[in-house]
Amino acid sequence: MSVRKLPAPEANPETSPYWEAAKKGVLLLRRCTACRRAHHYPRALCPFCFGDRLEWQAASGKGSIYSFSVMQRAPVPYAIAYVTLEEGPTMLTNIVDCDFASLRIGMTVRLVFKPTEGGAALPMFTPD
């Protein structure tokens, strides 16, 4: 069976801590010190209050599927999904290492990392 190739994300100075952590198997979230809310994808300014003092926080890696779709018209079918993290934010991701036919909205999932072509590891999820 052929393996799906994952393009490497292109980091920039604003986001490189996120991708550096991913290489070490950690999913980082940005949390605002002013309004205390976590967001995704990570920004230098809080998207809720424009606070400019933000902390990086390691996510627990637990979440649940908000929605998903199995892409059949692809060289290697794959499942794209929005996963809502325990900490609040919902992120675009893939669900991997599972029988796609068993996927359901609301299913609990846990974090795994998959290597990209020559770049950082990508945070993905697999059913618990």
Next chain:
Amino acid sequence: MADGVSTRGLVGTRAGHGPCLDTARATHLASLEWRGVAGRMTIKGKAYIAGAFEHPTRNAPDKSVAQLHAECAKGALEDAGLTKDDVDGYFCAGDAPGMGPLSLVDYLNLRLRHVDSTETGGSSYLVHVAHAAEAIALGRCSVALITLAGRPRSEGMATGTAPRQGNPAQPDLQFEFPYGPTVVNMYAMCAMRHMYQYGTTSEQLAWIKVAASQHAQHNPNAMLRDVVSVQDVIESPIVASPLHRLDCCVISDGGGALIVVAPEVMQDLHRPRVKIIGAGEAPKGQFGGDVDLTFSGASWSGPRAFAEAGVKPADIRYASIYDSFTITVLMQIEDLGFCTKGEGGRFVADGNLISGVGKLPFNTDGGGLCNNHPANRGGMTKVIEAVRQLRGEAHPAVQVKDCALALAQGTGGVLGSRHGSATLILERE
């Protein structure tokens, strides 16, 4: 007047994100928006759509994109009874080759006093109609030309099924592109969530395609003229679950153009008078991670347009609803208030969108689902068919009787991540 302008700007940039604002401030801003719409600043009756042209081609390997823009411009001007020299405002979006409007303005050799290249994907052209009406109301131009054209079909573009690489500076790109977002699977996630939350079924979605095909059989230019059944749709192969091949729109070359004019210009023209009476626009994104796929920006742009026009969804006789996919139609119908949230599946079933059969005749040209989706951008053709209906120039088999009030609705970009919604309400005078 100046005060009204600033109020509208404030609302446009801040009150659009209702769920993120505290209640008191949201109420305050909503009241500002209401005053802006209801009183001092309105486009209601300030401009007319005098010309509309849909390019008949669906496959144009022998033409350039600029040429298609020009042929559409010529067609719309002839339809209005105006000439190239009358144009003093020009509007185009991201399908226009070159920097913003500059290359096409030069190619068309226009002498202008107003340009606008607002880009909100397929909904751009509805936004352009509204912006043209605003510019005309302020005296910035009196004859506005809007063009769209493209050749995704002859260029062999994998429009819906290949992830599209973008500019790395686009802030969301690095967090999304590696996961393989395509047009189809990002809309499919909206459908999946809608089914989960409201019990919507594939059969109900299929009715939207069935209605479009019923209309397309009468359109000699339509790409797909065969009438299909619910069974045909749900038995077509899954592209991205839960969407089937027949839940998707066509990929076509072509284009279209519109001419928006001041009342003084309309007076001298010998075309039925299609008046712009309400408009709304609203971009929607992921809210910093508070993703909600159950509604579209139409839930904001729609009420704005209805408030300005002073009409209700029940008053609308014909609706052009952007139909990149069946789910796109269903969500916008709910968000515009034609039915309550979650009831869209039941609303579209059993032929309710078929002209002469149901309560809400939609996309009587066959829409993007069957007729035409030039440049992968369906907003232009939505306005054009609404104009045909109001003029009584739709195909007799699908013409809505005494069609005096129509709505055109577009979403552009990607419904499941970030998109721009635009609503227009048009009246035959």
